[in-house]
Amino acid sequence: MIAVPQQGAEASPGTRLASLQQWVDEVAALTxxxxxxxxxxxxxxxxxLQAAMMADGTLLPLNQDTHPGCVLHRSHPDDVARVxxxxxxxxxxxxxxGPNNHWMAPAEAHATIDAxxxxxxxxxxLYVVPYCMGPVDSPLARCGVExxxxxxxxxxxxxxxxxxxxxxARIEREGAEGKPLVxxxxxxxxxxPGRRYIMHFPDELVIKSYGSGxxxxxxxxxxxxxxxxxxxxxxxxxxxxxxxxIVGIENPQGEVHYVAAAFPSACGKTNLAMLIPPExxxxxxxxxxxxxxxxCWMHPGEDGRLWAINPxxxxxxxxxxxxxxxxxNALHSIERDTIFTxxxxxxxxxxWWEGLxxxxxxxxxxxxxxxxxxGPAAHPNSRFTVSARQCPTWSPRAEDPQGVPIxxxxxxxxxxxxxxxxxxxxxxxxxxxxxxxxxxxxxAAATGxxxxxxxxxxxxxxxxxxxxADYFAxxxxxxxxxxxLPKIFHVNWFRKDADGRFMWPGFGDNLxxxxxxxxxxxxxxxxxxxxxxxxxxxxxxxxxxxxxxDAVMQELLRVDEAGWQAESAEVAAYLDxxxxxxxxxxxxxxxxxx
Ligand code: GTP
Ligand code: SPV
Ligand code: MN
Numbered sequence: 260m261i262a263v264p265q266q267g268a269e270a271s272p273g274t275r276l277a278s279l280q281q282w283v284d285e286v287a288a289l290t291x292x293x294x295x296x297x298x299x300x301x302x303x304x305x306x307x308l309q310a311a312m313m314a315d316g317t318l319l320p321l322n323q324d325t326h327p328g329c330v331l332h333r334s335h336p337d338d339v340a341r342v343x344x345x346x347x348x349x350x351x352x353x354x355x356x357g358p359n360n361h362w363m364a365p366a367e368a369h370a371t372i373d374a375x376x377x378x379x380x381x382x383x384x385l386y387v388v389p390y391c392m393g394p395v396d397s398p399l400a401r402c403g404v405e406x407x408x409x410x411x412x413x414x415x416x417x418x419x420x421x422x423x424x425x426x427x428a429r430i431e432r433e434g435a436e437g438k439p440l441v442x443x444x445x446x447x448x449x450x451x452p453g454r455r456y457i458m459h460f461p462d463e464l465v466i467k468s469y470g471s472g473x474x475x476x477x478x479x480x481x482x483x484x485x486x487x488x489x490x491x492x493x494x495x496x497x498x499x500x501x502x503x504x505i506v507g508i509e510n511p512q513g514e515v516h517y518v519a520a521a522f523p524s525a526c527g528k529t530n531l532a533m534l535i536p537p538e539x540x541x542x543x544x545x546x547x548x549x550x551x552x553x554x555c556w557m558h559p560g561e562d563g564r565l566w567a568i569n570p571x572x573x574x575x576x577x578x579x580x581x582x583x584x585x586x587x588n589a590l591h592s593i594e595r596d597t598i599f600t601x602x603x604x605x606x607x608x609x610x611w612w613e614g615l616x617x618x619x620x621x622x623x624x625x626x627x628x629x630x631x632x633x634g635p636a637a638h639p640n641s642r643f644t645v646s647a648r649q650c651p652t653w654s655p656r657a658e659d660p661q662g663v664p665i666x667x668x669x670x671x672x673x674x675x676x677x678x679x680x681x682x683x684x685x686x687x688x689x690x691x692x693x694x695x696x697x698x699x700x701x702x703a704a705a706t707g708x709x710x711x712x713x714x715x716x717x718x719x720x721x722x723x724x725x726x727x728a729d730y731f732a733x734x735x736x737x738x739x740x741x742x743x744l745p746k747i748f749h750v751n752w753f754r755k756d757a758d759g760r761f762m763w764p765g766f767g768d769n770l771x772x773x774x775x776x777x778x779x780x781x782x783x784x785x786x787x788x789x790x791x792x793x794x795x796x797x798x799x800x801x802x803x804x805x806x807x808x809d810a811v812m813q814e815l816l817r818v819d820e821a822g823w824q825a826e827s828a829e830v831a832a833y834l835d836x837x838x839x840x841x842x843x844x845x846x847x848x849x850x851x852x853x
Contacts, residue, residue, distance in 0.1 A: 273297035273387060274427065276434040279404065283387055286406050286444055291378050292385035298413055300423015308410045317411055321599065322608035328596035331610065332411055334473050335450040336625055339601060340640045341475045341482070341524075341705045343721050346457040348487060350725070357726025358837055359716075368458050368467075375454055375469045379446045383408040389427035390420035392485050392556075392570035397660035399498075399558055399568045401489065402430045403441035405479045412445060412477050414598060415644050418573040420480045439464050441488055443479035447472040459483060461491035461724050473600075474575060474642065485554045485570045487724035493556070494725060494733045502718040503555035504532040505567050505663065507548030507654050508773055515548065516777045519555045519567055519745075520669035521694065521718040524704030525640070527671070527752055527765075528552050529576045533588035533652055535767045539804040545770065548654035549588070549647070550663060552576065557665060563743035566662040571647070577704070578602050578641040580614040585766050588652050589643075598644040603629065603636035612637030639703035666780045671750040672699025672715060677822045678751040680763055680800075680815040681772045683779055683786065683793040685851075687738040688844040690747025693792070695731050695845060696830040697749075714833050728838040735844055748776050749792075754815060762811055771800050789818045 273295070274280050287295055298304060309330065312318040318330040348360040349368040356362040363371070386407050393400025405416060416422050430440055443466040448454055455470030466483045468476060475482035489500035503519040510516075522528050532552040536545045551569025560566040574592065578599065581589050593599075603611045603620035611620040613635050620629045624638040647653055656663050670693055672678075678698075684690035694717040701711045705721060714720070716727055723730050737744060750772055752765040775795050778784025786793035794816050802812070831849060839845055 274431060276431045278434060279430065279440065282442055283406065287385055289373065290376050290380035290385060290408070290446065292380035292383050292408065294384045295387065296384055297387045298389070298417075298423055299427075300417055300425070304423075305414065305417055308414055312410050312414070318598075320608065321604070321610055325607075325609050326594060326597070329593075329610065330598055331602065331604065332598060332600045333624065333626055334601055337452050338450050338471050338473045339638050339706075340473065340703060341721065342452070342455060342457065342471065343705050343707070345455050346459075346721070348459045348461065348724055350461060355725055355729075357723075357728060359720060359723060359727045363458070365460055365463075368460070372456050372458055372467045372469055375448060375456070376444065376446060376467070379448055379469070380408045384410070386410065386413045388413055388416050388422055389430055390416060390422040390480050391426040391429055392420060392480055392489075393568045394658050394660050395421050395425045395429055397568055397662070399556055399566070399660070399662055400570065401441065401492070402426055402433065403443060403480060403484050404430065405443040405445060407445040407477070409445070409447045409472050409477065411472060415478050415575070416480060418598070418644050418646050419478055419571055419575060421572050441466070441484050443468070443483060445469070445477055445479055447477070457483065459487045459724060461488055464488060464492075474640075478575065481554070481571070481575065482722055485556070486719070486722035489556065489570075489724075490719070490722070490730070491724035494729065498556065498558040499565075499734070499737075501555045501557065502553065502722050503668075504528040504552050505550035505555050505569055505665075506532045506534070507550060507656065507663065508770070508777060509546040509548065510777070511544035516666040516780065517550065517567065517663040518667045518669060518773060518776065519557065519665050520671065520750075521697075522671045523673070523697075523699040523702070523715045523718040524721070525577050525702035526673050526699060526718070529574060529589060530586050530766060531769055533586055533650060534770055535587055536770050537767050537804050539801075540770055547652055547770070548656070549650050549652045550654045550657045558662070559737065559742065560664070563741045564664045565737075565745060567665050568659075568662040569657055573644060573646045574650070575642050575644050578610075578612040578643055579635070579637055579639055581612070581643075582614050582616065585614070588650055591651050592649040593643045593645050596646070596649065599641070600644070601638040601641035602643075612641055639709075665745045667748060667776050668745045669748045669750055669776065670694045670697050670717065671752065672697050672718070673702070673753040674698060674712075674751045675700065675753060675755040677819060677826060678749070678754070679794060679818060680752075680754065681748060681750045681775065681795065682789070682791055683776075684747040684749070685792055685848075687744050687747065688735060689792065689848040689851070691731060691734045692845045692848040693747060693749050694734070695727075695834070695839075696826075700753075726838070728840070731839060731843070731845060746776075746780055748779075762815055764805065764807070768805060771802070771805070775800055790820060791818055791823055794818065
C-alpha cells in the first residue's frame with residue numbers, strides 16, 4: 260500500500276501512466292480526501308485495511324473457530340440492494356439508451372453528480388483500485404480503475420476482481436498503447452437515498468456512483484463495468500457481455516460441455532453454477548465444474564464457436580436459501596476468508612440466514628436481538644463475498660486466457676405458471692426471441708416490490724448499457740456464415756402447484772434437464788415439436804432416484820396453447836414498446852410461434 264500525501268511537490272506519483280495520474284489528481288481536487296492510497300492488492304494491504312475496519316466497527320468479528328478469517332458487515336438499513344430507479348445510462352441521445360434505461364443528458368448528469376462529489380471525501384481516504392476483469396493474461400479481459408472512499412468496497416473488489424499491482428501493470432502497458440480504460444468514481448456519500456445516483460457514460464467509459472455502499476451500486480467492476488459499460492463496448496467490438504453463469508458439465512466419458520445461462524437476479528445462477536449431481540449421476544461419474552456464477556463475456560472464435568470467460572474472480576452470492584442441501588459447494592466455499600453482509604448471527608457468533616438450518620439466531624441483520632415480529636433475521640438480499648478459488652468445483656479452465664467454448668445458452672426466470680420446465684428454440688433467431696421475451700417475478704436483489712412479473716430480456720433489464728432494440732439486433736447479427744452457434748433453450752425451475760408449492764425439486768436435480776439439453780446439442784435426446792419449440796418427450800428426462808409423479812411431470816412439460824397465445828400478444832406489445840422494427844426476424848419468429 261503506497262500512501263501518497265495530498266500536499267507537497269515531493270508526493271511520489273502512483274502511476275507512470277500520465278492520463279491515469281491526471282484523472283486521479285482531478286478527482287482528488289474535486290473530492291478533497293485527507294489521503295490518497297494506491298492499492299496493490301497485497302495480503303499486507305488487506306490485513307491493514309481489515310484491522311482499521313474492525314477498529315471502527317465497519318466490520319464485526321464472527322466466530323473464528325468455526326469461520327476463520329470471516330467478517331460481518333452491516334450496511335445502512337436504507338442501503339441494501341441495487342437501486343434501479345436511480346441508475347442512469349447517459350448517452351448523448353436518449354434513443355441510444357432506449358426505453359429500457361433511465362436516461363439523463365451527459366452534461367446534466369455530470370453536473371448533477373459532480374455537485375455531490377464536491378468535497379465529499381474530506382476527512383476520508385481516497386483509494387485507487389486498479390482491477391482487471393478476466394484473467395490478467397487474457398486477450399478477452401478488460402481493465403478498469405475504481406476510485407472509492409469505502410475500504411469495504413476495496414476489500415470486496417479484492418475478492419471479486421484481479422485487483423492490484425498485476426492489473427496496474429497491464430493498465431500501464433495498454434495505456435502506453437493508447438488502449439482505453441474504464442474509469443469509475445465512487446463515494447458512499449451520506450448514504451442518503453435522496454442523494455444517490457449510479458450513472459454510466461458509455462461513450463466516455465466512465466461510471467460515477469454516489470450515496471450507496473452496497474453490491475452492484477458500489478463494486479463498480481461488476482454490473483456497472485462488466486455489464487452496462489461492457490455491453491456497449493461489446494456491441495461495437497462484436498462480442499457479448501451477459502448476465503450469465505458458466506458451468507461445465509462432464510459426462511461419464513469425461514467430455515465437458517460448457518453451458519451459459521441467464522437468469523434474473525436471485526433466480527438461481529450461483530446455484531446452477533455449483534450444482535451437485537444427484538446420487539445416481541455421481542455414481543456414474545458425472546461432474547460439474549464452476550466457471551462463473553453471474554457474468555459471462557462471449558467472443559466468436561476463429562472456429563465460429565462462442566468462447567467465454569468469467570470476468571470476475573469471486574462470488575457475491577445470495578445468502579438466504581444457501582444450505583448443505585441446496586448448495587453445499589457454496590457453503591464449503593464460505594467456511595473461511597469470507598465477507599458476510601447483512602446476515603444474522605447466532606449466539607456464538609456464527610453467520611446465519613433463513614434456510615441454513617433450524618437454529619434460532621441471536622441477532623438479526625441490523626444487530627437487533629432477533630424477534631420474528633421484525634421479519635426475516637437475515638436481509639433477503641444478504642450476501643457473501645468470497646474468492647472463487649475457494650469453491651470446491653472451481654474449474655481449472657476458469658483461468659484459461661482463451662475462455663471455454665459454449666455448447667448451449669439457457670434462458671430462464673421465475674414463472675409460477677405457464678412456462679414449462681424446459682424447451683428448445685427452433686433456431687438462433689427464435690432463441691433470441693425466447694431471450695427477448697423472458698419474464699420473471701421480481702426479487703429482493705433490487706429495491707421495490709417483490710414477486711411482480713416483469714419482462715426481463717436475457718436477464719439484462721437492469722444491466723444493458725444501450726437500447727434493447729439495438730441489443731436484440733446485435734444478438735441476431737451473430738448468425739452469419741461460418742458461425743457455429745450454441746443452441747438456445749429456456750428453463751423454469753419455479754412452476755408452482757395450486758397450493759403454491761414448487762413442482763420441480765430444482766437444485767441438483769436440474770442436472771436432469773441439463774443432460775437433456777446436452778443430449779439435444781449432441782443429437783439423440785428425444786423431443787416433440789410444439790408451437791413454442793421442442794420439448795422433451797414424456798420419458799426423455801431421467802427420473803431415477805427422483806420421486807416425481809407422472810402427472811406432475813406431464814404438467815411441467817405441458818404447453819398451454821391458449822395461455823401461450825396470450826403470452827405472445829404481450830410479447831408483441833412489449834417489442835413495440837421497445838421499438839423493435841416491424842421487419843425484425845424476432846417478429847417473424849413470434850408469428851411462427853403463435
Ligand atoms: P444474483 O446473484 O442476484 O444474480 O442471483 P442468482 O441468479 O445467482 O441466484 P441464486 O443462485 O443465488 O439463487 C437465489 C435464490 O433462488 C436462493 O434463495 C436459492 O435458494 C433459490 N434457488 C436457486 N435455484 C433454485 C431451484 O432450482 N429451485 C428453487 N425452488 N429455488 C432455487
Ligand atoms: C444481482 O443483483 O444480479 C447481483 C447482485 O448479482 S449485485 O451485485 O448487487 O448487482
Ligand atoms: Mn446477478
